[in-house]
Amino acid sequence: MKKIAIIGGGIIGMTLANYLDTQQFEITLYDDGIGQATKASAGIISPWLSKRRNKKWYQLAKDGAAFFPKLVKDFELGTSVYNQTGTVIFRKDDELDALYDFAQQRLIDTPEMGSIERLSEEETTAALPLLKPRKALKISGGGKLDGLAYLEKLAQLAKGKGIRLINKKVELRQLDNKLVILDNGNSEIFDIVFVTAGPAIKNLLAPLGYNVDIRPQKGQLLEFETTHLESHDWPVVMLDGEADFIPFEQGKILIGATHENEGEWDLTPTQAAYDQLWSHAKEFLVEPYSFQKSPFNYRVGTRAYTSDFAPFFGEVEPKSNLLVASGLGSSGLTVGPLIGYLLAQKVNHGIWQTEHYQKPIESYIKKTRIVT
Ligand SMILES: Cc1cc2nc3c(=O)[nH]c(=O)nc-3n(C[C@H](O)[C@H](O)[C@H](O)COP(=O)(O)OP(=O)(O)OC[C@H]3O[C@@H](n4cnc5c(N)ncnc54)[C@H](O)[C@@H]3O)c2cc1C
Numbered sequence: 165m166k167k168i169a170i171i172g173g174g175i176i177g178m179t180l181a182n183y184l185d186t187q188q189f190e191i192t193l194y195d196d197g198i199g200q201a202t203k204a205s206a207g208i209i210s211p212w213l214s215k216r217r218n219k220k221w222y223q224l225a226k227d228g229a230a231f232f233p234k235l236v237k238d239f240e241l242g243t244s245v246y247n248q249t250g251t252v253i254f255r256k257d258d259e260l261d262a263l264y265d266f267a268q269q270r271l272i273d274t275p276e277m278g279s280i281e282r283l284s285e286e287e288t289t290a291a292l293p294l295l296k297p298r299k300a301l302k303i304s305g306g307g308k309l310d311g312l313a314y315l316e317k318l319a320q321l322a323k324g325k326g327i328r329l330i331n332k333k334v335e336l337r338q339l340d341n342k343l344v345i346l347d348n349g350n351s352e353i354f355d356i357v358f359v360t361a362g363p364a365i366k367n368l369l370a371p372l373g374y375n376v377d378i379r380p381q382k383g384q385l386l387e388f389e390t391t392h393l394e395s396h397d398w399p400v401v402m403l404d405g406e407a408d409f410i411p412f413e414q415g416k417i418l419i420g421a422t423h424e425n426e427g428e429w430d431l432t433p434t435q436a437a438y439d440q441l442w443s444h445a446k447e448f449l450v451e452p453y454s455f456q457k458s459p460f461n462y463r464v465g466t467r468a469y470t471s472d473f474a475p476f477f478g479e480v481e482p483k484s485n486l487l488v489a490s491g492l493g494s495s496g497l498t499v500g501p502l503i504g505y506l507l508a509q510k511v512n513h514g515i516w517q518t519e520h521y522q523k524p525i526e527s528y529i530k531k532t533r534i535v536t
Pocket of ligand 1: 198335421422465
């Protein structure tokens with residue numbers, strides 16, 4: 165049986181592990197969990213009104229969102245993990261008409277958006293009673309994924325299939341075309357290695373002579389524990405500006421997230437992030453802010469960005485036994501499961517058709533020296 169290692173157990177690595185064929189492969193997943201974006205994330209799955217001009221990225225994000233019903237079925241995800249409660253979008257009144265027209269255009273070839281509704285002030289407050297009366301747009305197909313709950317569920321499934329999950333930081337080397345994982349002085353040879361380690365891919369591939377176009381970005385969000393137990397069915401709200409409002413189970417409400425380029429790998433929660441997120445969100449909430457006094461936590465994670473803000477995934481070079489995926493930026497929960505599935509299809513069945521989703525991988529990864 166061929167041996168596969170996956171370095172990085174975020175949304176890509178964990179989805180990939182669960183879609184790999186355990187009849188063909190013996191699978192080990194290594195993850196040190198530090199700075200992981202997936203467990204820190206906000207969870208919004210609603211890419212359709214993005215104004216990004218990158219058509220390949222949009223195709224990937226659109227198909228990534230459309231992949232969710234299959235994901236839910238394949239891994240039997242309950243609504244505490246993924247819930248399609250719709251997305252409410254705020255814009256200035258004079259921009260809402262144009263946004264509505266844009267949404268109608270996108271709906272033509274995107275049935276998974278569901279219905280697009282203009283909400284009156286009263287309807288907005290009825291949809292989510294903490295919101296000030298304000299006109300909005302609602303897309304019924306929008307959903308929310310609890311990143312941490314997803315990883316816990318998939319880890320449980322992986323263990324049941326005999327996949328080894330190892331909670332350690334590892335390094336990678338190449339010796340005579342063999343890929344070797346170094347783990348605290350121990351070494352193990354693998355037939356195929358996937359590196360799905362977020363921005364840490366740069367350091368992992370450097371000893372093999374590759375330079376990766378990737379940088380880390382710090383992201384913080386606030387997680388409130390409120391008494392609003394009805395929050396389970398509330399829609400996600402994309403506030404007009406930098407912060408969004410994401411209600412989960414049992415009164416858990418997230419407000420996020422920051423995008424701090426200069427923060428890079430730093431994982432320290434900051435008062436400045438609290439002030440920025442809360443002062444923005446409260447403009448949209450009714451007073452008294454019932455949960456402002458609730459206990460809250462910070463979540464801090466590290467996103468991975470390429471120079472053109474687009475992800476890359478696949479073989480590092482043609483016919484290589486080293487495969488990679490990174491650069492998911494701020495939409496990784498949306499595109500990560502589809503990328504994990506496509507990578508698994510590649511090694512399970514040799515199926516690979518991704519030119520419509522990404523530029524050639526050499527746009528992001530270059531061999532800068534030969535390692536002997
Ligand atoms: C605050 C915040 C909010 C976000 N909100 C959203 C959102 O609403 N919607 C959306 O679609 N996306 C969102 N994202 C983006 C999304 O979370 C990420 O793009 C996605 O989770 C990246 O997944 P990944 O599997 O590539 O990497 P990660 O989840 O970062 O996982 C990589 C893993 O590799 C491990 N690793 C690294 N090096 C090593 C090593 N040497 N050995 C062992 N393990 C290693 C790391 O510890 C980590 O656990 C958000 C991100 C953040 C930070």
